[in-house]
Amino acid sequence: MKPKAWSWLVFLLGFAYFALPLIGTLEFSLRKRRGEYSLDAYVWVFEDTQFRETFGYSVVMALLTIVFGMLLVVPTAYWVRLRYPRLRPVVEFITLLPLVIPPIVIVFGYIRLYNTSSFLPMTGTTFGTNLLLMFGYVTLSLPYMYRAVDTGLRTIDVRTLTEAAQSLGAGWVTIIGRIILPNVLIAVMSGAFVTFAIVIGEFVLAALLNRPAFGPYMQLIGANRAYEPAALAVIAFTITWFCIGLMQVASRMTPQSRAKRS
Protein backbone atom coordinates (compact mmCIF):
# COMPACT_ATOMS: atom_id res chain seq x y z
CA MET A 1 0.00 0.00 0.00
CA LYS A 2 1.04 3.59 -0.56
CA PRO A 3 1.86 5.81 2.47
CA LYS A 4 -1.27 7.84 1.80
CA ALA A 5 -3.48 4.79 2.08
CA TRP A 6 -1.76 3.89 5.36
CA SER A 7 -2.47 7.25 6.88
CA TRP A 8 -6.11 6.94 5.84
CA LEU A 9 -6.32 3.53 7.47
CA VAL A 10 -4.86 4.87 10.71
CA PHE A 11 -7.22 7.81 10.60
CA LEU A 12 -10.24 5.56 10.09
CA LEU A 13 -9.16 3.26 12.92
CA GLY A 14 -8.74 6.23 15.26
CA PHE A 15 -12.02 7.70 14.18
CA ALA A 16 -13.80 4.40 14.76
CA TYR A 17 -12.16 4.08 18.16
CA PHE A 18 -13.59 7.42 19.27
CA ALA A 19 -16.81 7.59 17.32
CA LEU A 20 -18.18 4.03 17.51
CA PRO A 21 -18.89 4.05 21.27
CA LEU A 22 -20.56 7.44 20.92
CA ILE A 23 -22.66 6.30 17.99
CA GLY A 24 -23.51 3.09 19.80
CA THR A 25 -24.56 4.97 22.92
CA LEU A 26 -26.62 7.39 20.88
CA GLU A 27 -28.34 4.60 19.02
CA PHE A 28 -29.08 2.64 22.19
CA SER A 29 -30.46 5.73 23.97
CA LEU A 30 -33.09 6.07 21.26
CA ARG A 31 -34.47 2.52 21.62
CA LYS A 32 -36.53 2.84 24.77
CA ARG A 33 -39.78 2.34 22.85
CA ARG A 34 -39.92 -1.15 21.44
CA GLY A 35 -39.54 -1.43 17.67
CA GLU A 36 -39.00 2.26 16.86
CA TYR A 37 -36.61 5.12 17.65
CA SER A 38 -37.92 7.61 20.18
CA LEU A 39 -36.75 10.28 22.59
CA ASP A 40 -38.51 8.66 25.57
CA ALA A 41 -35.29 8.14 27.51
CA TYR A 42 -34.38 11.81 27.04
CA VAL A 43 -37.80 12.95 28.18
CA TRP A 44 -37.40 10.84 31.28
CA VAL A 45 -33.99 12.37 32.04
CA PHE A 46 -35.11 15.93 31.53
CA GLU A 47 -38.15 15.41 33.70
CA ASP A 48 -36.02 14.08 36.51
CA THR A 49 -35.43 17.00 38.93
CA GLN A 50 -32.38 15.25 40.29
CA PHE A 51 -30.76 15.52 36.88
CA ARG A 52 -31.18 19.28 36.81
CA GLU A 53 -30.02 19.68 40.40
CA THR A 54 -26.93 17.51 40.16
CA PHE A 55 -25.89 18.85 36.79
CA GLY A 56 -26.35 22.45 37.94
CA TYR A 57 -24.36 21.68 41.07
CA SER A 58 -21.49 20.23 39.08
CA VAL A 59 -21.42 23.11 36.63
CA VAL A 60 -21.21 25.64 39.48
CA MET A 61 -18.49 23.54 41.11
CA ALA A 62 -16.59 23.39 37.82
CA LEU A 63 -16.70 27.16 37.39
CA LEU A 64 -15.59 27.76 40.97
CA THR A 65 -12.80 25.24 40.51
CA ILE A 66 -11.61 27.08 37.43
CA VAL A 67 -11.65 30.45 39.20
CA PHE A 68 -9.85 29.19 42.30
CA GLY A 69 -7.45 27.11 40.24
CA MET A 70 -6.60 30.21 38.25
CA LEU A 71 -6.08 32.29 41.38
CA LEU A 72 -3.76 29.64 42.74
CA VAL A 73 -1.87 28.65 39.61
CA VAL A 74 -1.31 31.94 37.76
CA PRO A 75 0.51 33.76 40.59
CA THR A 76 2.42 30.59 41.50
CA ALA A 77 3.60 29.82 37.99
CA TYR A 78 4.41 33.51 37.49
CA TRP A 79 6.39 33.74 40.69
CA VAL A 80 8.33 30.57 39.97
CA ARG A 81 9.23 31.82 36.49
CA LEU A 82 10.22 35.24 37.78
CA ARG A 83 12.07 34.50 40.97
CA TYR A 84 12.75 30.80 41.34
CA PRO A 85 13.34 29.37 37.89
CA ARG A 86 15.46 26.65 39.45
CA LEU A 87 12.46 25.43 41.43
CA ARG A 88 10.42 24.89 38.31
CA PRO A 89 11.06 21.14 38.01
CA VAL A 90 10.13 20.71 41.67
CA VAL A 91 6.89 22.66 41.36
CA GLU A 92 6.09 20.85 38.14
CA PHE A 93 6.59 17.53 39.90
CA ILE A 94 4.31 18.55 42.74
CA THR A 95 1.58 19.58 40.32
CA LEU A 96 1.89 16.17 38.67
CA LEU A 97 1.25 14.27 41.90
CA PRO A 98 -2.55 14.18 41.46
CA LEU A 99 -1.98 12.05 38.36
CA VAL A 100 -0.05 9.51 40.37
CA ILE A 101 -2.02 9.50 43.60
CA PRO A 102 -5.54 8.11 43.12
CA PRO A 103 -8.39 10.46 44.09
CA ILE A 104 -9.57 7.89 46.60
CA VAL A 105 -6.37 8.42 48.58
CA ILE A 106 -6.82 12.18 48.45
CA VAL A 107 -10.40 12.03 49.64
CA PHE A 108 -9.61 9.63 52.49
CA GLY A 109 -6.85 11.97 53.50
CA TYR A 110 -9.29 14.87 53.46
CA ILE A 111 -11.84 13.00 55.51
CA ARG A 112 -9.24 12.04 58.09
CA LEU A 113 -7.80 15.53 58.26
CA TYR A 114 -11.00 17.55 58.25
CA ASN A 115 -13.60 15.30 59.91
CA THR A 116 -15.93 16.64 62.59
CA SER A 117 -13.56 15.79 65.42
CA SER A 118 -10.48 17.32 63.78
CA PHE A 119 -8.83 20.71 64.27
CA LEU A 120 -10.65 22.04 61.20
CA PRO A 121 -14.05 20.29 61.00
CA MET A 122 -14.82 21.17 57.42
CA THR A 123 -16.99 18.15 56.80
CA GLY A 124 -19.26 19.30 59.63
CA THR A 125 -21.14 21.81 57.48
CA THR A 126 -22.48 21.67 53.94
CA PHE A 127 -20.54 24.78 53.05
CA GLY A 128 -17.34 23.32 54.45
CA THR A 129 -17.82 20.08 52.55
CA ASN A 130 -18.54 21.95 49.33
CA LEU A 131 -15.37 23.94 49.87
CA LEU A 132 -13.42 20.78 50.51
CA LEU A 133 -14.81 19.21 47.35
CA MET A 134 -13.89 22.28 45.36
CA PHE A 135 -10.33 22.26 46.65
CA GLY A 136 -10.19 18.58 45.82
CA TYR A 137 -11.19 19.41 42.28
CA VAL A 138 -8.56 22.16 42.15
CA THR A 139 -5.99 19.54 43.11
CA LEU A 140 -7.19 17.11 40.44
CA SER A 141 -7.01 19.80 37.77
CA LEU A 142 -3.60 21.05 38.88
CA PRO A 143 -1.49 19.06 36.38
CA TYR A 144 -3.42 20.45 33.42
CA MET A 145 -3.88 23.94 34.76
CA TYR A 146 -0.25 24.44 35.74
CA ARG A 147 1.08 23.12 32.46
CA ALA A 148 -1.28 25.29 30.44
CA VAL A 149 -0.44 28.46 32.36
CA ASP A 150 3.27 27.76 32.34
CA THR A 151 3.17 27.28 28.59
CA GLY A 152 1.29 30.55 28.30
CA LEU A 153 3.92 32.34 30.36
CA ARG A 154 6.61 31.03 28.06
CA THR A 155 5.19 33.09 25.21
CA ILE A 156 5.80 36.41 26.96
CA ASP A 157 8.95 37.93 28.41
CA VAL A 158 7.77 37.72 32.00
CA ARG A 159 10.77 39.39 33.55
CA THR A 160 11.05 42.39 31.27
CA LEU A 161 7.31 43.04 31.24
CA THR A 162 7.32 42.90 35.03
CA GLU A 163 10.19 45.34 35.22
CA ALA A 164 8.58 47.67 32.70
CA ALA A 165 5.40 47.69 34.78
CA GLN A 166 7.35 48.19 38.00
CA SER A 167 9.24 51.15 36.61
CA LEU A 168 5.85 52.69 35.80
CA GLY A 169 4.86 52.38 39.44
CA ALA A 170 2.81 49.17 39.34
CA GLY A 171 2.61 46.79 42.32
CA TRP A 172 2.18 43.03 42.22
CA VAL A 173 -1.61 42.99 42.05
CA THR A 174 -1.63 45.38 39.10
CA ILE A 175 1.11 43.47 37.33
CA ILE A 176 -0.61 40.11 37.67
CA GLY A 177 -4.11 41.42 37.04
CA ARG A 178 -3.44 43.82 34.18
CA ILE A 179 -0.42 42.31 32.47
CA ILE A 180 0.24 38.69 33.31
CA LEU A 181 -3.29 37.27 33.53
CA PRO A 182 -4.61 38.88 30.33
CA ASN A 183 -1.60 37.59 28.45
CA VAL A 184 -2.03 34.00 29.60
CA LEU A 185 -5.83 34.02 29.47
CA ILE A 186 -6.00 31.92 26.34
CA ALA A 187 -3.68 29.38 27.91
CA VAL A 188 -5.74 29.48 31.12
CA MET A 189 -8.83 28.75 29.03
CA SER A 190 -7.36 25.58 27.64
CA GLY A 191 -6.62 24.47 31.20
CA ALA A 192 -10.16 25.46 32.09
CA PHE A 193 -11.69 23.19 29.42
CA VAL A 194 -9.97 20.17 30.86
CA THR A 195 -10.90 21.18 34.40
CA PHE A 196 -14.51 21.54 33.35
CA ALA A 197 -14.60 18.10 31.81
CA ILE A 198 -12.91 16.53 34.84
CA VAL A 199 -15.28 18.09 37.35
CA ILE A 200 -18.46 17.25 35.42
CA GLY A 201 -17.61 13.57 35.27
CA GLU A 202 -15.85 13.19 38.63
CA PHE A 203 -17.28 10.46 40.85
CA VAL A 204 -14.97 9.46 43.72
CA LEU A 205 -14.57 12.75 45.57
CA ALA A 206 -18.24 13.70 45.29
CA ALA A 207 -19.49 10.27 46.29
CA LEU A 208 -17.27 9.92 49.33
CA LEU A 209 -17.95 13.45 50.51
CA ASN A 210 -21.62 12.71 49.83
CA ARG A 211 -22.33 15.73 47.68
CA PRO A 212 -25.14 15.80 45.10
CA ALA A 213 -22.89 16.00 42.05
CA PHE A 214 -23.46 14.76 38.55
CA GLY A 215 -20.97 11.89 38.73
CA PRO A 216 -22.72 10.00 41.54
CA TYR A 217 -26.08 10.69 39.89
CA MET A 218 -24.91 9.10 36.65
CA GLN A 219 -23.69 6.12 38.56
CA LEU A 220 -27.04 5.84 40.35
CA ILE A 221 -29.03 5.95 37.12
CA GLY A 222 -26.60 3.58 35.47
CA ALA A 223 -27.14 1.03 38.20
CA ASN A 224 -30.94 1.23 38.16
CA ARG A 225 -32.17 1.90 34.64
CA ALA A 226 -31.56 0.58 31.14
CA TYR A 227 -31.86 3.23 28.39
CA GLU A 228 -31.67 6.40 30.46
CA PRO A 229 -27.93 6.12 31.30
CA ALA A 230 -27.17 6.15 27.60
CA ALA A 231 -29.35 9.20 27.10
CA LEU A 232 -27.68 10.81 30.09
CA ALA A 233 -24.25 10.14 28.66
CA VAL A 234 -25.23 11.74 25.36
CA ILE A 235 -26.73 14.75 27.15
CA ALA A 236 -23.73 15.19 29.41
CA PHE A 237 -21.43 14.91 26.43
CA THR A 238 -23.36 17.53 24.49
CA ILE A 239 -23.68 19.97 27.38
CA THR A 240 -20.03 19.67 28.29
CA TRP A 241 -18.99 20.45 24.74
CA PHE A 242 -21.46 23.27 24.61
CA CYS A 243 -19.99 24.81 27.79
CA ILE A 244 -16.49 24.41 26.45
CA GLY A 245 -17.62 26.10 23.25
CA LEU A 246 -19.02 28.98 25.30
CA MET A 247 -15.71 29.39 27.10
CA GLN A 248 -13.92 29.41 23.76
CA VAL A 249 -16.16 32.20 22.56
CA ALA A 250 -15.65 34.10 25.80
CA SER A 251 -11.89 33.83 25.53
CA ARG A 252 -12.02 35.09 21.96
CA MET A 253 -13.66 38.25 23.24
CA THR A 254 -10.47 39.37 24.98
CA PRO A 255 -8.93 42.34 23.19
CA GLN A 256 -5.65 40.57 22.66
CA SER A 257 -7.05 37.55 20.88
CA ARG A 258 -9.29 39.83 18.86
CA ALA A 259 -6.21 41.77 17.90
CA LYS A 260 -4.26 38.62 17.08
CA ARG A 261 -6.83 37.51 14.56
CA SER A 262 -7.22 40.86 12.84
Add this chain to the structure above:
Amino acid sequence: MSFLQLDQLRKSFGATQVVRNFDLEIEQGEFVSLLGPSGCGKTTVLRMIAGFEAPSHGAIRVGGDEVTHKRPNQRNVGMVFQSYALFPNLTVAQNVAFGLRVKGAGKAQRAARVAEMLSLVGLVDFGNRYPFQLSGGQQQRVALARALAVQPRVLLLDEPLSALDAKIRVSLREEIREIQKRLGITTVFVTHDQEEALSMSDRIVVMNGGVAQQVGTPHEIYSSPANRFVAEFVGRLNVLDAEVTDPATGRVSVGGTEISMGRPLGAGTVPLALRPEAISLGPAPGHDVSFRGTVDEVQFLGSVIRVGTRLGAAQVLLDTFNRTGRKPPRLGEELEFSFSSVGVILLD
Protein backbone atom coordinates in the same frame (compact mmCIF):
# COMPACT_ATOMS: atom_id res chain seq x y z
CA MET B 1 24.78 69.31 44.17
CA SER B 2 24.22 67.01 41.23
CA PHE B 3 20.83 65.53 40.54
CA LEU B 4 21.73 61.87 40.22
CA GLN B 5 24.54 60.61 42.40
CA LEU B 6 26.06 57.16 42.34
CA ASP B 7 28.34 56.83 45.28
CA GLN B 8 30.86 53.98 45.47
CA LEU B 9 28.46 51.50 43.89
CA ARG B 10 29.48 47.88 43.96
CA LYS B 11 27.70 44.79 42.79
CA SER B 12 28.70 41.17 43.07
CA PHE B 13 26.88 38.14 41.76
CA GLY B 14 28.15 35.36 43.96
CA ALA B 15 31.91 35.60 43.96
CA THR B 16 32.27 37.69 40.82
CA GLN B 17 32.36 41.42 41.24
CA VAL B 18 30.61 42.98 38.28
CA VAL B 19 30.64 46.65 39.27
CA ARG B 20 33.49 48.09 41.33
CA ASN B 21 33.48 51.37 43.23
CA PHE B 22 31.45 53.16 40.63
CA ASP B 23 31.12 56.92 41.20
CA LEU B 24 29.09 59.19 38.98
CA GLU B 25 27.46 62.58 39.35
CA ILE B 26 24.92 63.67 36.78
CA GLU B 27 23.47 67.16 36.56
CA GLN B 28 19.80 67.81 36.05
CA GLY B 29 18.91 67.63 32.38
CA GLU B 30 22.19 66.02 31.42
CA PHE B 31 22.48 63.18 28.93
CA VAL B 32 25.13 60.70 30.02
CA SER B 33 26.08 57.51 28.17
CA LEU B 34 27.62 54.42 29.67
CA LEU B 35 29.86 53.01 26.97
CA GLY B 36 31.82 49.81 27.17
CA PRO B 37 32.31 46.31 25.77
CA SER B 38 29.84 43.50 26.37
CA GLY B 39 29.77 42.25 29.94
CA CYS B 40 31.45 45.30 31.46
CA GLY B 41 28.55 45.99 33.81
CA LYS B 42 26.65 48.79 32.04
CA THR B 43 23.27 47.13 32.36
CA THR B 44 23.99 46.25 35.96
CA VAL B 45 24.65 49.90 36.84
CA LEU B 46 21.46 50.93 35.09
CA ARG B 47 19.44 48.24 36.82
CA MET B 48 20.73 49.40 40.17
CA ILE B 49 19.55 52.93 39.41
CA ALA B 50 16.15 51.54 38.39
CA GLY B 51 16.00 49.39 41.51
CA PHE B 52 15.95 45.99 39.82
CA GLU B 53 19.23 45.01 41.43
CA ALA B 54 20.28 45.90 44.94
CA PRO B 55 23.84 47.24 45.17
CA SER B 56 26.19 45.19 47.34
CA HIS B 57 27.62 48.46 48.60
CA GLY B 58 27.23 52.17 47.99
CA ALA B 59 24.42 54.68 47.65
CA ILE B 60 22.17 56.08 44.94
CA ARG B 61 20.63 59.52 45.32
CA VAL B 62 18.10 61.18 43.05
CA GLY B 63 17.43 64.88 43.57
CA GLY B 64 18.98 64.66 47.02
CA ASP B 65 16.79 61.73 48.15
CA GLU B 66 18.46 58.48 48.94
CA VAL B 67 16.73 55.75 46.90
CA THR B 68 19.25 52.92 47.35
CA HIS B 69 16.77 50.64 49.09
CA LYS B 70 13.53 51.83 47.56
CA ARG B 71 11.51 49.43 45.48
CA PRO B 72 11.54 50.05 41.72
CA ASN B 73 7.88 51.10 41.65
CA GLN B 74 8.55 53.84 44.18
CA ARG B 75 11.49 55.50 42.48
CA ASN B 76 9.77 57.26 39.61
CA VAL B 77 12.59 56.32 37.29
CA GLY B 78 11.56 55.59 33.71
CA MET B 79 13.12 52.75 31.80
CA VAL B 80 13.30 51.85 28.12
CA PHE B 81 14.41 48.32 27.28
CA GLN B 82 16.26 46.90 24.32
CA SER B 83 13.36 44.53 23.65
CA TYR B 84 10.77 47.36 23.86
CA ALA B 85 8.78 45.42 26.52
CA LEU B 86 5.42 46.82 25.45
CA PHE B 87 2.43 45.13 27.06
CA PRO B 88 1.11 42.93 24.26
CA ASN B 89 -2.45 42.89 25.56
CA LEU B 90 -2.79 46.67 25.59
CA THR B 91 -3.12 49.13 22.74
CA VAL B 92 -0.53 51.81 22.14
CA ALA B 93 -2.67 54.37 23.97
CA GLN B 94 -3.28 51.99 26.88
CA ASN B 95 0.43 51.24 27.06
CA VAL B 96 1.25 54.93 27.29
CA ALA B 97 -1.54 55.47 29.83
CA PHE B 98 -0.48 52.52 31.99
CA GLY B 99 1.69 54.45 34.43
CA LEU B 100 -0.86 57.26 34.72
CA ARG B 101 -3.57 54.73 35.47
CA VAL B 102 -1.45 53.15 38.17
CA LYS B 103 -1.02 56.59 39.68
CA GLY B 104 -4.80 57.04 39.64
CA ALA B 105 -5.01 59.81 37.05
CA GLY B 106 -8.51 60.55 35.74
CA LYS B 107 -9.71 59.53 32.32
CA ALA B 108 -9.60 63.01 30.80
CA GLN B 109 -6.17 63.68 32.19
CA ARG B 110 -4.90 60.37 30.85
CA ALA B 111 -6.31 60.98 27.39
CA ALA B 112 -4.72 64.42 27.24
CA ARG B 113 -1.34 63.14 28.34
CA VAL B 114 -1.44 60.19 25.95
CA ALA B 115 -2.23 62.52 23.06
CA GLU B 116 0.62 64.79 24.10
CA MET B 117 3.09 61.89 24.36
CA LEU B 118 2.06 60.30 21.07
CA SER B 119 2.51 63.58 19.28
CA LEU B 120 5.90 63.95 20.94
CA VAL B 121 7.06 60.68 19.41
CA GLY B 122 5.18 61.23 16.15
CA LEU B 123 2.65 58.42 16.49
CA VAL B 124 -0.57 60.41 16.79
CA ASP B 125 -2.63 58.05 14.65
CA PHE B 126 -1.39 54.85 16.20
CA GLY B 127 -3.22 54.97 19.55
CA ASN B 128 -5.58 52.13 18.76
CA ARG B 129 -3.03 49.72 17.37
CA TYR B 130 -1.57 46.82 19.26
CA PRO B 131 2.19 46.55 19.68
CA PHE B 132 2.51 43.64 17.25
CA GLN B 133 1.03 45.86 14.54
CA LEU B 134 3.98 48.25 14.77
CA SER B 135 7.53 48.18 13.42
CA GLY B 136 10.42 47.90 15.83
CA GLY B 137 11.21 51.61 15.62
CA GLN B 138 7.59 52.51 16.28
CA GLN B 139 7.43 50.12 19.21
CA GLN B 140 10.51 51.69 20.74
CA ARG B 141 8.96 55.13 20.35
CA VAL B 142 5.86 53.92 22.14
CA ALA B 143 8.08 52.56 24.89
CA LEU B 144 9.73 55.96 25.16
CA ALA B 145 6.35 57.71 25.29
CA ARG B 146 5.19 55.25 27.94
CA ALA B 147 8.24 55.90 30.09
CA LEU B 148 7.96 59.67 29.71
CA ALA B 149 4.20 59.87 30.30
CA VAL B 150 4.57 59.66 34.09
CA GLN B 151 7.20 62.43 34.11
CA PRO B 152 9.96 60.35 35.68
CA ARG B 153 12.79 62.08 37.46
CA VAL B 154 15.38 60.12 35.54
CA LEU B 155 15.13 58.31 32.21
CA LEU B 156 17.15 55.14 31.72
CA LEU B 157 17.69 53.57 28.32
CA ASP B 158 19.38 50.19 27.96
CA GLU B 159 20.62 49.80 24.39
CA PRO B 160 17.26 50.97 23.06
CA LEU B 161 18.46 51.02 19.48
CA SER B 162 20.39 47.77 19.15
CA ALA B 163 17.45 45.76 17.87
CA LEU B 164 16.80 48.19 15.03
CA ASP B 165 18.33 48.41 11.60
CA ALA B 166 21.03 50.96 10.85
CA LYS B 167 18.97 53.67 9.22
CA ILE B 168 16.24 53.78 11.87
CA ARG B 169 18.92 53.60 14.52
CA VAL B 170 20.43 56.88 13.38
CA SER B 171 17.15 58.73 12.94
CA LEU B 172 15.73 57.48 16.23
CA ARG B 173 18.82 58.42 18.16
CA GLU B 174 18.52 61.97 16.88
CA GLU B 175 14.87 61.94 17.84
CA ILE B 176 15.56 60.64 21.34
CA ARG B 177 18.19 63.31 21.89
CA GLU B 178 15.84 65.98 20.56
CA ILE B 179 13.03 64.92 22.91
CA GLN B 180 15.43 64.64 25.82
CA LYS B 181 16.62 68.21 25.25
CA ARG B 182 13.12 69.53 24.87
CA LEU B 183 11.93 67.96 28.11
CA GLY B 184 15.21 68.59 29.88
CA ILE B 185 15.05 65.14 31.45
CA THR B 186 18.10 63.67 33.17
CA THR B 187 19.05 60.64 31.11
CA VAL B 188 21.39 57.68 31.37
CA PHE B 189 21.89 55.85 28.10
CA VAL B 190 23.61 52.51 27.85
CA THR B 191 25.28 51.51 24.62
CA HIS B 192 28.20 49.57 23.27
CA ASP B 193 28.13 51.63 20.10
CA GLN B 194 30.70 54.41 20.36
CA GLU B 195 29.22 56.38 17.50
CA GLU B 196 25.91 56.50 19.36
CA ALA B 197 27.60 57.61 22.56
CA LEU B 198 29.76 60.22 20.86
CA SER B 199 26.94 61.74 18.85
CA MET B 200 24.26 61.88 21.54
CA SER B 201 25.88 62.53 24.88
CA ASP B 202 26.71 65.52 27.01
CA ARG B 203 29.15 63.26 28.79
CA ILE B 204 30.32 59.69 28.34
CA VAL B 205 31.40 57.18 30.95
CA VAL B 206 33.71 54.62 29.39
CA MET B 207 33.54 51.40 31.38
CA ASN B 208 35.60 48.25 31.43
CA GLY B 209 35.51 45.35 33.81
CA GLY B 210 33.01 47.08 36.08
CA VAL B 211 35.19 50.15 36.49
CA ALA B 212 34.64 53.63 35.07
CA GLN B 213 37.77 54.25 33.01
CA GLN B 214 37.05 57.83 32.10
CA VAL B 215 34.23 60.32 32.44
CA GLY B 216 34.17 63.26 30.07
CA THR B 217 32.60 65.03 27.14
CA PRO B 218 32.72 63.18 23.83
CA HIS B 219 35.49 65.50 22.68
CA GLU B 220 37.59 64.85 25.79
CA ILE B 221 37.07 61.13 25.56
CA TYR B 222 38.07 61.08 21.91
CA SER B 223 40.92 63.57 21.94
CA SER B 224 42.50 62.97 25.30
CA PRO B 225 41.75 59.42 26.34
CA ALA B 226 42.78 58.79 29.93
CA ASN B 227 44.32 55.43 29.24
CA ARG B 228 45.05 52.86 26.63
CA PHE B 229 41.69 51.11 27.02
CA VAL B 230 39.71 54.28 26.35
CA ALA B 231 41.96 55.25 23.47
CA GLU B 232 41.56 51.88 21.80
CA PHE B 233 37.88 51.41 22.55
CA VAL B 234 36.72 54.79 21.32
CA GLY B 235 37.43 55.43 17.69
CA ARG B 236 40.05 53.83 15.48
CA LEU B 237 43.60 54.06 16.59
CA ASN B 238 47.10 53.43 15.26
CA VAL B 239 49.35 52.27 18.04
CA LEU B 240 53.11 52.69 17.56
CA ASP B 241 55.95 51.65 19.79
CA ALA B 242 58.43 54.52 19.95
CA GLU B 243 62.05 54.49 21.11
CA VAL B 244 62.83 57.34 23.46
CA THR B 245 65.96 58.98 22.06
CA ASP B 246 66.17 61.97 24.38
CA PRO B 247 64.32 61.49 27.67
CA ALA B 248 64.90 65.07 28.89
CA THR B 249 63.23 66.86 25.97
CA GLY B 250 60.88 64.02 25.08
CA ARG B 251 62.19 63.15 21.66
CA VAL B 252 61.22 59.75 20.36
CA SER B 253 61.85 57.83 17.21
CA VAL B 254 59.58 55.48 15.28
CA GLY B 255 61.24 53.61 12.47
CA GLY B 256 63.68 56.46 11.93
CA THR B 257 61.05 59.21 12.09
CA GLU B 258 61.68 61.66 14.89
CA ILE B 259 58.82 63.05 16.93
CA SER B 260 59.05 65.63 19.66
CA MET B 261 56.57 64.99 22.45
CA GLY B 262 57.51 68.24 24.18
CA ARG B 263 57.67 66.81 27.65
CA PRO B 264 60.17 64.68 29.61
CA LEU B 265 59.78 60.91 29.21
CA GLY B 266 61.28 57.84 30.84
CA ALA B 267 63.92 55.94 28.92
CA GLY B 268 63.09 52.85 26.86
CA THR B 269 60.05 52.46 24.60
CA VAL B 270 56.68 54.22 24.93
CA PRO B 271 53.40 53.38 23.19
CA LEU B 272 52.02 56.20 21.06
CA ALA B 273 48.68 56.47 19.35
CA LEU B 274 47.52 58.36 16.29
CA ARG B 275 43.94 58.77 15.11
CA PRO B 276 43.52 57.92 11.40
CA GLU B 277 42.23 61.42 10.64
CA ALA B 278 45.32 63.03 12.22
CA ILE B 279 47.52 61.76 9.42
CA SER B 280 47.37 63.30 5.99
CA LEU B 281 48.64 62.44 2.55
CA GLY B 282 51.44 64.82 1.69
CA PRO B 283 52.37 67.88 3.70
CA ALA B 284 49.70 69.88 5.46
CA PRO B 285 49.68 73.10 7.45
CA GLY B 286 50.78 72.54 11.04
CA HIS B 287 52.06 69.03 10.37
CA ASP B 288 55.60 69.01 11.67
CA VAL B 289 56.36 65.32 11.23
CA SER B 290 56.54 63.62 7.89
CA PHE B 291 57.59 60.23 6.64
CA ARG B 292 57.59 58.26 3.41
CA GLY B 293 55.78 55.00 3.12
CA THR B 294 54.43 52.44 0.67
CA VAL B 295 50.66 52.15 0.34
CA ASP B 296 49.71 48.61 1.35
CA GLU B 297 45.97 48.99 1.78
CA VAL B 298 43.25 51.10 0.15
CA GLN B 299 39.67 50.95 1.31
CA PHE B 300 37.13 53.04 -0.51
CA LEU B 301 34.41 54.02 2.01
CA GLY B 302 32.47 56.59 0.01
CA SER B 303 33.23 60.04 1.29
CA VAL B 304 36.38 58.77 2.97
CA ILE B 305 39.26 56.71 1.68
CA ARG B 306 41.18 54.67 4.21
CA VAL B 307 44.81 54.19 3.29
CA GLY B 308 47.25 51.86 4.98
CA THR B 309 51.05 52.14 5.15
CA ARG B 310 53.82 51.19 7.53
CA LEU B 311 55.62 53.39 9.98
CA GLY B 312 58.43 51.44 11.58
CA ALA B 313 57.13 48.01 12.54
CA ALA B 314 53.47 49.02 12.82
CA GLN B 315 50.80 49.42 10.21
CA VAL B 316 49.13 52.82 10.28
CA LEU B 317 45.78 53.58 8.73
CA LEU B 318 44.76 57.06 7.77
CA ASP B 319 41.51 58.55 6.59
CA THR B 320 41.48 61.07 3.80
CA PHE B 321 38.51 62.74 2.17
CA ASN B 322 37.58 61.59 -1.26
CA ARG B 323 37.85 64.70 -3.41
CA THR B 324 36.55 64.83 -6.94
CA GLY B 325 39.30 65.22 -9.45
CA ARG B 326 41.87 63.51 -7.28
CA LYS B 327 42.68 59.89 -7.85
CA PRO B 328 42.79 57.61 -4.83
CA PRO B 329 46.26 56.25 -4.00
CA ARG B 330 47.22 52.98 -5.62
CA LEU B 331 48.60 49.92 -3.87
CA GLY B 332 52.40 49.88 -3.85
CA GLU B 333 52.69 53.60 -4.50
CA GLU B 334 55.29 55.38 -2.40
CA LEU B 335 53.96 58.59 -0.87
CA GLU B 336 54.73 61.17 1.73
CA PHE B 337 52.60 61.25 4.85
CA SER B 338 52.52 63.84 7.59
CA PHE B 339 51.02 64.50 10.98
CA SER B 340 51.28 66.95 13.82
CA SER B 341 53.17 65.95 16.93
CA VAL B 342 50.42 67.69 18.93
CA GLY B 343 47.96 65.05 17.72
CA VAL B 344 50.04 62.19 19.05
CA ILE B 345 48.49 60.54 22.09
CA LEU B 346 50.85 59.10 24.65
CA LEU B 347 49.43 55.87 26.03
CA ASP B 348 50.41 54.68 29.46
